[in-house]
Amino acid sequence: MRLSRYFLPVLKETPAEAQIVSHRLMLRAGLIRQEAAGIYAWLPLGIRVLNKIKGIVHEEMNRAGAIEILMPTLQSAELWRESGRYDDYGKEMLRIKDRHDRDLLYGPTNEEMVTEIFRAYVRSYKQLPLNMYHTQWKFRDEVRPRFGVMRGREFLMKDAYSFDIDAAAARRAYNRMYVAYLRTFARMGLKSIPMRAETGPIGGDLSHEFIVLAETGESQVYCHKDLLDMPIPGEDTDFYGDLESIVRARTELYAATEDVHDAARFEREVPAEKRLSARGIEVGQVFYFGTKYSAPMKAVVTGPDGKEVPVEMGSYGIGVSRLVGAIIEACHDDAGIIWPESVAPFRVALINLKSGDAETDQACDALYSQLNAAGIEVLYDDTDERPGAKFATADLIGIPYQLVVGPRGLSAGKVEIKVRAGGARQEMSPDAAVKYLVQGI
Ligand SMILES: Nc1ncnc2c1ncn2[C@@H]1O[C@H](COP(=O)(O)OP(=O)(O)OP(=O)(O)O)[C@@H](O)[C@H]1O
Numbered sequence: 056m057r058l059s060r061y062f063l064p065v066l067k068e069t070p071a072e073a074q075i076v077s078h079r080l081m082l083r084a085g086l087i088r089q090e091a092a093g094i095y096a097w098l099p100l101g102i103r104v105l106n107k108i109k110g111i112v113h114e115e116m117n118r119a120g121a122i123e124i125l126m127p128t129l130q131s132a133e134l135w136r137e138s139g140r141y142d143d144y145g146k147e148m149l150r151i152k153d154r155h156d157r158d159l160l161y162g163p164t165n166e167e168m169v170t171e172i173f174r175a176y177v178r179s180y181k182q183l184p185l186n187m188y189h190t191q192w193k194f195r196d197e198v199r200p201r202f203g204v205m206r207g208r209e210f211l212m213k214d215a216y217s218f219d220i221d222a223a224a225a226r227r228a229y230n231r232m233y234v235a236y237l238r239t240f241a242r243m244g245l246k247s248i249p250m251r252a253e254t255g256p257i258g259g260d261l262s263h264e265f266i267v268l269a270e271t272g273e274s275q276v277y278c279h280k281d282l283l284d285m286p287i288p289g290e291d292t293d294f295y296g297d298l299e300s301i302v303r304a305r306t307e308l309y310a311a312t313e314d315v316h317d318a319a320r321f322e323r324e325v326p327a328e329k330r331l332s333a334r335g336i337e338v339g340q341v342f343y344f345g346t347k348y349s350a351p352m353k354a355v356v357t358g359p360d361g362k363e364v365p366v367e368m369g370s371y372g373i374g375v376s377r378l379v380g381a382i383i384e385a386c387h388d389d390a391g392i393i394w395p396e397s398v399a400p401f402r403v404a405l406i407n408l409k410s411g412d413a414e415t416d417q418a419c420d421a422l423y424s425q426l427n428a429a430g431i432e433v434l435y436d437d438t439d440e441r442p443g444a445k446f447a448t449a450d451l452i453g454i455p456y457q458l459v460v461g462p463r464g465l466s467a468g469k470v471e472i473k474v475r476a477g478g479a480r481q482e483m484s485p486d487a488a489v490k491y492l493v494q495g496i
């Protein structure tokens with residue numbers, strides 16, 4: 056992408072309304088634009104990151120055996136009356152009437168709808184286990200939308216729903232999502248810690264929140280420090296094998312969010328030097344809630360004994376749009392964002408230090424087409440800005456590699472690569488630079 060033909064509205068000033076660094080940087084780097092309280096438009100750079108995050112989430116969902124669907128944002132109130140949640144949900148739910156005066160709502164979550172889909176088609180335990188997921192916009196009329204996309208009113212969530220014949224199978228489904236979450240967040244460069252959590256309006260017996268530690272986090276959390284350095288299950292993990300040992304290794308160490316924290320137990324179970332009390336961001340949550348929805352909504356299946364039972368369910372959310380903010384909270388410096396490679400909007404910022412100079416333009420154009428041909432995403436700064444401004448923009452928007460090309464270097468047959476994380480610089484020939492950027496060596 057040539058910057059001269061792109062839309063990258065970076066801001067020079069720090070926006071006064073933004074209280075935390077990720078919100079400030081998202082506005083300054085031109086990722087988002089606020090359209091109403093807690094409601095954002097995603098600008099070109101922002102949507103690229105959002106899509107990368109969503110891509111990783113979907114890969115890991117698929118790997119764990121979940122199946123993608125897409126449910127609508129608007130839902131019929133009828134469904135929610137069946138589960139009893141239409142009245143319970145309160146003011147957070149955006150209620151809408153259509154022209155026929157029928158009650159609709161903008162979905163804050165999808166347990167009811169997915170249960171309705173399930174009961175329409177599935178009759179037998181032989182069709183289980185089943186896990187269906189989608190990534191869709193949600194609306195919750197939060198009392199205090201704040202911190203940009205961290206606590207929006209409209210936000211993008213991946214939500215998965217599992218269906219099983221009995222509690223033991225449901226537990227295995229829960230473990231699959233638990234392990235998939237560990238992998239998902241690690242792939243985005245985040246250290247996530249699963250912590251015992253309250254089940255809230257979703258309801259149920261068993262739940263973990265996946266927390267990323269950050270001073271600006273909204274949750275107070277308590278855990279054993281060893282949880283910070285646990286190995287991440289590999290790509291070759293057998294999701295239909297025994298995951299209990301992976302889950303148990305974590306759940307036997309103390310980790311709890313404020314709502315379920317037990318100070319006496321914390322002190323009893325965790326040696327003083329291993330106690331961590333910190334702020335954290337909830338990037339995902341997994342719930343097992345049994346028959347809370349299937350019983351009232353009559354989502355039943357016949358078991359091997361021919362008897363009908365309500366299906367055992369769980370739900371599993373990831374805050375896809377919140378993650379953009381969470382990653383920036385974890386990955387930035389004074390100059391701007393430092394995207395982990397896996398979610399970066401582009402891999403390379405190609406910086407032409409003297410646009411208009413024939414030799415420099417030619418060298419940049421050649422690098423640009425070679426990198427494009429190799430499938431590398433390049434943002435090519437071919438504008439007339441001063442070098443200083445180009446460097447500042449590249450640092451601000453956080454692209455992992457800067458490929459700097461100017462007349463002085465070229466006369467010695469060299470270009471420069473700067474790694475955004477850490478700032479290491481290296482001079483090399485243009486060919487070597489292409490190799491380095493393509494192969495990462
Ligand atoms: N208002 C919001 N803005 C952005 N992301 C959100 C918001 N509410 C929830 N999420 C994300 O969606 C995920 C799944 O939703 P869940 O129902 O667990 O949210 P929640 O527990 O109500 O969130 P919170 O406690 O932060 O209000 C959360 O883990 C979080 O990452």
Ligand SMILES: [Mg+2]
Nearest residue numbers: 264337339340
């Ligand atoms: Mg939650």
